[in-house]
Amino acid sequence: MRKILISVLLLATALYANCALALDSSGTPVVVTPLASRTTTASGQPITLPQKNVQVLVSTYDIAVGATLPVHRHPFPRYAYVEAGTLKVTNVETGNSNTYKTGDFIIEMIGQWHQATNIGDIEVKLLVIDQVEEGAKNTELRQ
Numbered sequence: 001m002r003k004i005l006i007s008v009l010l011l012a013t014a015l016y017a018n019c020a021l022a023l024d025s026s027g028t029p030v031v032v033t034p035l036a037s038r039t040t041t042a043s044g045q046p047i048t049l050p051q052k053n054v055q056v057l058v059s060t061y062d063i064a065v066g067a068t069l070p071v072h073r074h075p076f077p078r079y080a081y082v083e084a085g086t087l088k089v090t091n092v093e094t095g096n097s098n099t100y101k102t103g104d105f106i107i108e109m110i111g112q113w114h115q116a117t118n119i120g121d122i123e124v125k126l127l128v129i130d131q132v133e134e135g136a137k138n139t140e141l142r143q
Contacts, residue, residue, distance in 0.1 A: 078108040
């Protein structure tokens with residue numbers, strides 16, 4: 001009987017955790033909207049995490065209309081949420097490009113040279129999350 005009760009509680013917990021609607025402590029609804037669920041980067045690579053002393057860095061980026069970032073790469077995972085604007089990211093090794101707009105979630109390529117350009121008519125605003133080995137930087141500029 002105890003095993004059945006535990007199984008039912010685990011099942012109920014799993015179902016509750018997957019619901020898009022939750023309640024806060026006062027009973028007020030909290031709406032959860034999934035933004036992304038992926039196992040690969042924008043260029044199709046498997047997402048690999050740092051192997052030691054992981055540090056999470058969170059930043060915002062404001063990219064002016066028409067601005068192009070220098071060619072760069074990331075040795076560790078980088079995720080970005082486009083809060084506003086339109087950003088074109090080009091893999092300079094393959095020539096492939098992706099365009100991201102407000103509300104899109106980006107899982108950036110790892111170790112591949114790329115650059116990004118604001119191709120819209122408003123400033124691009126990004127919320128960026130890096131997972132790096134503690135003390136490391138996650139952007140290398142091409143010389």
